[in-house]
Amino acid sequence: MSEKFSTVEQHASYGVGRQMGEQLxxxxxxxxxxxxxxxxxxxxFDGKDSAVSMQDMQIAFTEISQRLQKAQEEAAAAASAEGEAFLADNAKRDGVFTTESGLQYEIITEGNGAKPTYNDTVRTHYHGTFINGDVFDSSVVRDQPAEFPVSGVIAGWTEALQLMPAGSKWKLYVPQHLAYGERGAGASIPPYSALVFEVELLDIL
Incomplete structure (x- = not known):
């Protein structure tokens, strides 16, 4: 690499191309x-005439956009169906409770403290996975509890926290409509994903 690109200008030029390639x-x-x-x-860059007409480029952009949209819709439908099937099976297990909203929870440890209200702020430890067990976020792995308002999290968490006495540790099975729904969450959580959390309610602040 150093023999092929040896000058400062070449290094910078390669860096520009590398960044563009990563974005692409x-x-x-x-x-x-x-x-x-x-x-x-x-x-x-050289100011040459385009080798492809603007009309052909626009047609191509439109077709590629439609393909991407179709693929996203198919992936979303598959994720939604997979989550629904998982939750339907999970609901049959002993020790799993299902609320009217569709939230499922399992009590690992039952605390004896007060229950938070909608307007409270809490300190928790949590471990979040997809239904296949892959971890997407974990305060336990970071070894740093998280603090947030009960009203400032996904609907499934807001509901569950108000049912949990402080000191409790529950396992939550959150349907997509009580999680991030059709939006997903950035690149880490795809749309229509059902999520699983182990949540320990450490304290009400």
């Missing part, structure tokens, strides 16, 4: 042609 990879589509990307970049 994060927002790519199936069948992308890197050689065509490089040709378009070079032609634009």
């Amino acid at each position: 990879k994060a927002n790519s589509f199936e069948g992308i042609d890197i050689a065509a990307v490089q040709a378009g970049l070079a032609d634009a």
